Amino acid sequence: MTDIAARCIREQPRFKGIFQNKGTFERRVRLASPTMHSDEKTFINQAFDEGFTGRNIARLEKEAAEYIGVKHAVAFNSGTAAMHMAVKLAAERLYGSAAAVPISGGLGTVGALQGKRVFCSDFASSTMADSIVSEGGEPVFVDVSDEDWSMDPEVLEIAFQRYPDVKLVMMNHAYGFPGQIMKIREICRDHGALLIEDASESLGAKVHGKQTGSFGDYGILSFGSDKIITGSVGGMFLTDDDYSSKKARSRASHSRAAAPWRQYEELGEECRMSDIVAGLILGQFQHLDEHIAKKRMIYERYLEKLDGDTMYMNPVGEGTEPNYWMSCMTCESNILFQETRSEREYTYTNQHGTASPMEIYDALEAFNVESCPVYKPMSLQPVFRNYDQITLDGSKREYAEFDQEGFWVRCDVAKDNFDRGLCLPSDIKMTGEEQDRVVEIVRSCFD
Ligand SMILES: *Cc1c(COP(=O)(O)O)cnc(C)c1O
Numbered sequence: 001m002t003d004i005a006a007r008c009i010r011e012q013p014r015f016k017g018i019f020q021n022k023g024t025f026e027r028r029v030r031l032a033s034p035t036m037h038s039d040e041k042t043f044i045n046q047a048f049d050e051g052f053t054g055r056n057i058a059r060l061e062k063e064a065a066e067y068i069g070v071k072h073a074v075a076f077n078s079g080t081a082a083m084h085m086a087v088k089l090a091a092e093r094l095y096g097s098a099a100a101v102p103i104s105g106g107l108g109t110v111g112a113l114q115g116k117r118v119f120c121s122d123f124a125s126s127t128m129a130d131s132i133v134s135e136g137g138e139p140v141f142v143d144v145s146d147e148d149w150s151m152d153p154e155v156l157e158i159a160f161q162r163y164p165d166v167k168l169v170m171m172n173h174a175y176g177f178p179g180q181i182m183k184i185r186e187i188c189r190d191h192g193a194l195l196i197e198d199a200s201e202s203l204g205a206k207v208h209g210k211q212t213g214s215f216g217d218y219g220i221l222s223f224g225s226d227k228i229i230t231g232s233v234g235g236m237f238l239t240d241d242d243y244s245s246k247k248a249r250s251r252a253s254h255s256r257a258a259a260p261w262r263q264y265e266e267l268g269e270e271c272r273m274s275d276i277v278a279g280l281i282l283g284q285f286q287h288l289d290e291h292i293a294k295k296r297m298i299y300e301r302y303l304e305k306l307d308g309d310t311m312y313m314n315p316v317g318e319g320t321e322p323n324y325w326m327s328c329m330t331c332e333s334n335i336l337f338q339e340t341r342s343e344r345e346y347t348y349t350n351q352h353g354t355a356s357p358m359e360i361y362d363a364l365e366a367f368n369v370e371s372c373p374v375y376k377p378m379s380l381q382p383v384f385r386n387y388d389q390i391t392l393d394g395s396k397r398e399y400a401e402f403d404q405e406g407f408w409v410r411c412d413v414a415k416d417n418f419d420r421g422l423c424l425p426s427d428i429k430m431t432g433e434e435q436d437r438v439v440e441i442v443r444s445c446f447d
């Protein structure tokens with residue numbers, strides 16, 4: 001946003017009072033940023049002194065496995081790398097080894113998911129869909145529930161009716177608010193499908209007292225820079241399966257076979273976590289509960305001050321304990337006529353008594369506050385939009401064939417969230433007073 005545009009917004013009558021009283025935020029209020037303590041340095045220094053023996057990695061893996069309640073945890077250099085490994089291992093378990101096929105001049109590979117469909121939450125980051133497509137698979141996007149913003153078990157059943165041959169399901173817990181993973185797991189078992197649980201955003205969140213990341217055949221954690229605890233980068237692969245854990249570990253460091261020399265009998269990669277990063281995360285791990293408590297306070301303050309007739313906070317699913325990683329709001333549905341978006345741009349009109357997400361986004365930006373529209377669904381992304389998407393009203397492809405007139409609106413929770421939702425600053429370094437000012441700005445948008 002240019003300085004002039006920001007000034008124009010601040011000078012509107014509805015914001016003038018706020019600006020005159022307190023001006024803009026001198027220190028930018030962030031969505032989520034790293035919060036460091038001193039324990040991190042202790043572990044990192046140890047790694048320095050000992051010469052990167054891998055002791056931090058081993059200790060972190062042990063702590064993570066114990067904390068989540070799984071048999072094995074394997075540390076990766078990112079959540080994305082851990083996810084990709086999970087997809088490969090799942091695909092090989094289901095369809096056999098990724099074929100190394102002869103091509104001119106040597107060996108090439110085809111993806112382990114070549115030609116296979118995979119069910120994947122529509123309301124998520126691109127990580128799941130990317131790893132499916134890069135293994136040659138075809139994602140089918142499954143809509144989310146409006147009760148928790150994560151994969152809707154009812155829609156998953158509909159998806160299996162349309163594509164009964166699918167054997168892999170991938171779901172995330174959006175913004176740290178867990179979905180109905182127990183029902184999803186049951187449906188997967190009924191259909192003989194494997195489940196990959198992306199707990200990248202939900203570390204520390206629970207479903208019926210059990211940690212997210214422990215429900216799937218494979219679980220994923222991320223320690224990326226905006227996550228609830230962070231190593232600046234980092235990820236974790238979780239499983240109870242001995243064979244998969246051994247494979248993941250060996251493949252992530254070049255698949256060296258047990259021989260005195262460098263012996264390679266399988267394709268490998270280099271994507272293990274560094275001992276320094278592991279030290280950083282170990283230090284952070286000691287403060288996870290404290291971070292969750294602070295995130296929760298932020299969410300509850302928003303809930304108290306914003307949730308009402310015209311705005312709603314992201315829903316908490318039954319039987320779940322979120323880690324409250326990201327507080328998000330949605331605007332009342334009548335704003336849909338006020339805002340339009342193209343692929344990359346947006347416009348809106350302001351109307352008394354209502355406000356649209358981008359209107360609030362601009363107002364916050366004018367006061368140096370970071371916010372962000374919620375996930376744009378995968379099924380709307382140019383790179384993925386040709387794949388099918390299933391909602392309570394069935395397949396997008398069927399809808400396109402039979403209902404082009406648009407006399408009924410197809411149920412699409414992920415799209416509705418995107419149209420109406422905004423991630424609010426959820427940084428645990430934000431003070432209560434700062435948050436109250438953020439709330440004041442948001443409320444003023446409705447004047
Ligand atoms: C952060 C995140 C990941 C993994 O991200 P990395 O930055 O590679 O660690 C995966 N899925 C979701 C939903 C995420 O939020």
